[in-house]
Amino acid sequence: MYDEESNNLDMPCVLNIAESTHQMGKLNLIPEYSYGLSETDNCLIQGDNLHILQYLTKHISGKVKCVYLDPPYNNGESYLHYYDNMGHDQWIENISKRLLIIRELLSSSGSLWISIDDSELHYLKVAADKIFGRENFVSTIIWEKRTTRENRKAFSRNHEYILVYAKKASLWNKVRNTLPLTKEATDRYKNPDQDPRGPWQSVTANVQAGHATPQQFYTIISPSGKTHNPPKGRCWVYPEYRMIQEISANNIWFGKDGNGVPRIKKFLSDRKEGLVPETLWRAETVGTTSDAKKHLLELFSEISLFDTPKPEQLIAQILKISTNPGDLVLDAYLGSGTTCAVSHKMNRKYIGIEIGSHIRTHCASRLVKVVNGEQGGITDSISWIGGGGFKFYKFEK
Ligand SMILES: C[S@@+](CC[C@H](N)C(=O)[O-])C[C@H]1O[C@@H](n2cnc3c(N)ncnc32)[C@H](O)[C@@H]1O
Structure with a gap:
């Protein structure tokens, strides 16, 4: 069962991902965007995730406990911070290339969680099945992302999905955590x-x-x-x-x-065991997109609002089920930095990858606030008080 967090940030620093011994590229430390304790494995990396994931295979293959991906959904919407209208074939090819590498990075008891909506869900499921094997598909979670009616479309889309795969489902089913009793x-x-x-x-x-x-x-x-x-x-x-x-x-x-x-x-x-996770994740438990936006507004009233953030509670629920304190979490489409902020507060190690310049304006500044004891999101529920640190790298090919 998931153990309440210890907020013990005294974790040995072991990954050494910046030590480059190969020709795939290198990680340049940017000290002015790094913050807090320098003895840390936590990091943000700016660059294209395809090259960075390839680079990381030389350092952390078989070491990642949980990968969370929130890629552009290819739903034709236009967002302020990124482009979301690729040809369908190109989108599938793109994500498949990344999934192949991610499978290699996952530990034998690791799992992959991918947020997606109706536009590509079913195609993504087929592509991911080919890479992970149908026997390693765990579940499709439905997340209630909004509680109000959207009147612009034929149907008000109030939910989206999270596809869950395990590196080895037969093992994962035994080691995954249950949730605390509500x-x-x-x-x-x-x-x-x-x-x-x-x-x-x-x-x-x-x-x-x-x-x-x-x-x-x-x-x-x-x-x-x-x-x-x-x-x-x-x-x-x-x-x-x-x-x-x-x-x-x-x-x-x-x-x-x-x-x-x-x-x-x-x-x-x-009663020793907690609750077996269910596949329907209600807004009242894990928050909505609008909750996530409100949180970002509290964090940064002065910069442009990121359009598609996930609420911290949603990511916390994923990490409670799939990881324990000290485990390594990877997010290759970091956006506004939610996964790293939640991992930091929950005492998991993390690597966050983001191509856009908002990795500096949004993610790094958000994590500075987290290190300083930021009070929003999941902070109250786990009594986060601050501490730790992270390094910021730019990837150069
Ligand atoms: C839907 S958003 C992620 C939102 C995030 N989960 C959050 O809570 O804020 C997708 C992000 O992926 C980034 N992205 C798209 N293609 C990428 C690539 N090839 N490498 C790295 N990041 C990429 C976009 O810039 C965008 O910020």
Whole structure:
């Protein structure tokens, strides 16, 4: 299960990505855009992600735990900071080249998360299946990106998608984190009988009779004297001797009046596992595009607003599921810097790549604020207080 963050920024610096021993190009450190602790693996790299990803294969192959990609969706929209209208074939070829390299960079328990909308989702799925293998496709998440109606189009598009792939799904399914219990989930636990072990919720005490043994068919007599038999086609979950033990240990609930169908009490204090992530990510949990824009406006009222930022809560949810503190996160289409800001606050190492000059005006300045203890986005939920640092490089071929 996902562990609350430790805010321990004392992580050894091990990646040495700027030590170039090959001809693919080099990373030039730009000290005036770097900030905070200099002993850090965190970095922003300005340049074309194709060349930079190729360069990184010499340094971090098999080391990246989570890659998040939020490429231009090729939906024909025009944005202030980047171009989003490539020919379809070119777009697929472009992203496929990058996915091939990203697969190499991922660790054996690593995963890839790609944001996308209707325009290219299905084509991207086919292209990514070819590279990762259909058996390594994990899921398609639906993210509710807006809660208001958009009246300009035939349908108001209130959601988009996140495609999830694992380097090796059979392994990833075992190591991925569950999510912390929500208030809604803990509120389902009550204590109507004032049990000293604390709140509990009840689950059915009967199961399908398919694989039952004869010991699972018997009559239960409730404390009030009422008799209960398992429903047709079902049997009791325990054999009779065990059911008697559970009843005397006050682990079976017969309703307030003692006449109800027997049910098993499950205590909140015994619950070890968190919540299995669901595929529908609601705005109320992970935020909307408009929340992300409001956050950017609070950060930078003085510079042009980035059109398509993701909310910090959305990226935090991805990192909670796919990584642990100290793991390496890569974003090859950094935009306004959300993935790096969230990774920094959650104590993950990160590499953010962005071609546009907004990597200086938006990403680097945003991270300076994060290092200084910036108060927006996920800050409250993880008690972020600041610290750490990052390096800024420009890639030269
Ligand atoms: C949709 S935005 C990402 C938004 C980001 N997730 C955020 O929260 O702000 C896509 C970004 O990819 C960048 N980009 C497009 N092609 C690129 C390339 N070849 N190399 C690096 N960055 C690229 C664009 O400049 C743009 O900033």
